Amino acid sequence: MYRYDEVDHRIVRERVEQFRDQTQRFLSGALTEDEFRPLRLMNGLYVQRHAPMLRVAIPYGHLASRQLRKLAQIARKYDKNYAHFTTRQNIQFNWPKLETVPDILAELAEVEMHAIQTSGNCVRNTTTDAFAGVAQDELLDPRAYCEIIRQWSTLHPEFAFLPRKFKIAVSGSVEDRAATQVHDIGLHVVRNEAGEVGFKVIVGGGLGRTPIVGEEVKSFLPTHHLLTYLDAVLRVYNRFGRRDNKYKARIKILVKAMTVEAFAAKVEDEWLHLKDGPSTLRDVDVAHYASFFTDPAYDVLPANPAVLTEKQAAEPAFARWLERNTRAHKRAGYRSVVLSLKKTGVPPGDITADQMDAAADWADRFGYGELRVAHEQNLILPDVREHDLYEVWQLAKAQGFATPNVGLLTDIICCPGGDFCSLANARSIPVAEAIQTRFENLDYLFDLGEIDCNFSGCMNACGHHHIGNIGILGVDKNGEEWYQITLGGSQGSHTTIGKVIGPSFAQADVPLAFEKIMTVYLEQRATGERFIETVRRIGLDPFKERVYAKHH
Amino acid sequence: MRNIIKDGQIAQDSWQVLRADAEGQYPAVAADVDVIVPLSQWLAGKATWQARAGKTAVWLAPDDDLHLLADDLATLPLVAVDFPAFTDGRGYSLGRLLRERYSYAGELRAMGDVWVDLLHYLWQVGFNAFEIKDGKAVDGALAGYDTFTERYQSTHREPVPLFRRRVTSL
Numbered sequence A: 001m002y003r004y005d006e007v008d009h010r011i012v013r014e015r016v017e018q019f020r021d022q023t024q025r026f027l028s029g030a031l032t033e034d035e036f037r038p039l040r041l042m043n044g045l046y047v048q049r050h051a052p053m054l055r056v057a058i059p060y061g062h063l064a065s066r067q068l069r070k071l072a073q074i075a076r077k078y079d080k081n082y083a084h085f086t087t088r089q090n091i092q093f094n095w096p097k098l099e100t101v102p103d104i105l106a107e108l109a110e111v112e113m114h115a116i117q118t119s120g121n122c123v124r125n126t127t128t129d130a131f132a133g134v135a136q137d138e139l140l141d142p143r144a145y146c147e148i149i150r151q152w153s154t155l156h157p158e159f160a161f162l163p164r165k166f167k168i169a170v171s172g173s174v175e176d177r178a179a180t181q182v183h184d185i186g187l188h189v190v191r192n193e194a195g196e197v198g199f200k201v202i203v204g205g206g207l208g209r210t211p212i213v214g215e216e217v218k219s220f221l222p223t224h225h226l227l228t229y230l231d232a233v234l235r236v237y238n239r240f241g242r243r244d245n246k247y248k249a250r251i252k253i254l255v256k257a258m259t260v261e262a263f264a265a266k267v268e269d270e271w272l273h274l275k276d277g278p279s280t281l282r283d284v285d286v287a288h289y290a291s292f293f294t295d296p297a298y299d300v301l302p303a304n305p306a307v308l309t310e311k312q313a314a315e316p317a318f319a320r321w322l323e324r325n326t327r328a329h330k331r332a333g334y335r336s337v338v339l340s341l342k343k344t345g346v347p348p349g350d351i352t353a354d355q356m357d358a359a360a361d362w363a364d365r366f367g368y369g370e371l372r373v374a375h376e377q378n379l380i381l382p383d384v385r386e387h388d389l390y391e392v393w394q395l396a397k398a399q400g401f402a403t404p405n406v407g408l409l410t411d412i413i414c415c416p417g418g419d420f421c422s423l424a425n426a427r428s429i430p431v432a433e434a435i436q437t438r439f440e441n442l443d444y445l446f447d448l449g450e451i452d453c454n455f456s457g458c459m460n461a462c463g464h465h466h467i468g469n470i471g472i473l474g475v476d477k478n479g480e481e482w483y484q485i486t487l488g489g490s491q492g493s494h495t496t497i498g499k500v501i502g503p504s505f506a507q508a509d510v511p512l513a514f515e516k517i518m519t520v521y522l523e524q525r526a527t528g529e530r531f532i533e534t535v536r537r538i539g540l541d542p543f544k545e546r547v548y549a550k551h552h
Numbered sequence B: 001m002r003n004i005i006k007d008g009q010i011a012q013d014s015w016q017v018l019r020a021d022a023e024g025q026y027p028a029v030a031a032d033v034d035v036i037v038p039l040s041q042w043l044a045g046k047a048t049w050q051a052r053a054g055k056t057a058v059w060l061a062p063d064d065d066l067h068l069l070a071d072d073l074a075t076l077p078l079v080a081v082d083f084p085a086f087t088d089g090r091g092y093s094l095g096r097l098l099r100e101r102y103s104y105a106g107e108l109r110a111m112g113d114v115w116v117d118l119l120h121y122l123w124q125v126g127f128n129a130f131e132i133k134d135g136k137a138v139d140g141a142l143a144g145y146d147t148f149t150e151r152y153q154s155t156h157r158e159p160v161p162l163f164r165r166r167v168t169s170l
């Protein structure tokens, strides 16, 4: 894991002091509301329904146990004993007081964390595959590049005031688990014919009001040109992105307006001036960052030890958890464990301070002191020995972390919605809970198989509803909360935007509509066919007919 | 005369800025004053401006085409970039382009919605003079230079990015 040196520490400390000063000037009236707003947003501070909301970066989802303990401490001391994981590998505190935020930031800085650029019109937290470094299908460990991008984007003097927010995601594996195609820039590791490693650069993806799948602007960017190329893309966007209408200010709109070919040509032209300049990465530079991401001292272990297979055979509940909530590891005898934050009755992605402490302890005891945050809003123990899995399962169960639903219908990605967010059209949390309750029978849930269900409380799409196999969007009808359902969206290497099935539903009718959709799937699916595959094959009509059928 | 910040110090300044009024008309400029004119006015009457007794400089709006000024950069006494709102970051790219692409070496001034919290970034991308917005303390703004003592990126002030300096000094 990356460790700060003296300079990294100093920059974060100076940032905290800068923000302390800005907050004081705001409170004393020297800075107006309009002046302070962009400055506080660049430090992750929103002002929401009940209180300010502070978003803390977890760069590319990497978290050390001591950092998670600090987050627990902050949740206890400054908040209401819990926090919320977002879809972009950040964590949010919903109840801090404005005056205490500089102190929270100072405490975070002690453990090499910050809230820099977690909001506002600047380059946001860089995200990647939560299984980076341990995944079986990895081409290249993307984490050194993620850290290089993190540093490049942190307080970049030229790009502090972009037309709109800017999100970068990196994927180093065959299957794209970082949703790179719905980011402003998606970087996908590829090899060329000569066997060299580089990035495929995708630009202009994004959700929100105008969901768009990003398009390729460069098929092969040699890795050492990464930063000069990013500078070129950002400069073109900074200069030519629209600033007159915030709904048209994302880079996706610029790319569409120019056409992807013209945009790529403009970037290329800018890049020619920057290419081979001082920001070109040398092998020694990359090696310096890669040295922080070496493998821990893994034991040489047999795969599938008897302690595991015996328990698996004896206890179906354990077998179920093992199947759903653990993932293949690149080393034999190890697996990655997903701690589900999708227990029915708990807002998706919420985690208590006690759970944080417990997970931090397990990371130390069963792993190498590291955890990961998945963009699906779950927490991951990346390196667990197979012979410890049974014990980890029991511990996780006791902490409410072991709902065996990862990747299933009730593993809902969900934004905070109307309960917390002032932009919401509708509440999301109670509706997500109603769906979870309706599908609580595990046999039924397992039979339905893998289904991504994504939920946003308004068209800003924080819950990624467009790319859920089944998506829900809160809409406002004359001041009432209604819900629109989309089908056929997907993330990953074949990202597609889902289609609306028809008129929206009242809150109480959403679970029933879900049930009808699932019944159609069960009737129509071919052997072994996943929900999304059936939807693609048979189209939306059979679902529409059932859901909107008139009663006789 | 007003106070501005220039090269890290408070300095007296007598440049006037020519801006269109609400009707889009430009007021007359006395022959002997030093004036910063918008790019369009400069391009419309270069020779007339140059024939005056006072000095003439040019200011750029965020969406101005730098290329149109390229041939004059070597002789202009000053180039200013206007920030109509501090959240409009286009001027930062203009600053870098002027310094790095067009090798402009003269005074580069930031004007408009400019105040202490922006100084550090503006200085890094190449600005060396700052006309602080009315109502904001000019002397207090000097502190803006020192907000950060290091930065990660290649900038006009420190072209060698931190990652290179890190590895070289190991």
Ligand code: HEM
Pocket (backbone or CB within 6 Å): A046, A048, A053, A085, A086, A087, A088, A092, A164, A165, A182, A183, A205, A206, A207, A208, A209, A250, A414, A415, A416, A420, A421, A422, A423, A460, A461, A462, A463, A464
């Ligand atoms: C409660 C405070 C929040 C507010 C006020 C807020 C506001 C917004 C707004 C206005 C957008 C649309 C931006 C655009 O389209 O340009 C947006 C997008 C987004 N938000 Fe949030 N959000 C909040 C919480 C969250 C949470 C909790 C998550 C994660 C669960 C999240 C994840 C995202 C993501 C991933 C997008 C990107 C969609 C895209 O690519 O356009 N946000 N947010």
Ligand code: SF4
Pocket (backbone or CB within 6 Å): A415, A416, A417, A418, A421, A422, A423, A424, A425, A456, A457, A458, A459, A460, A461, A462, A463
């Ligand atoms: S999708 Fe809408 S309701 Fe949900 S968090 Fe984002 S802005 Fe708020």
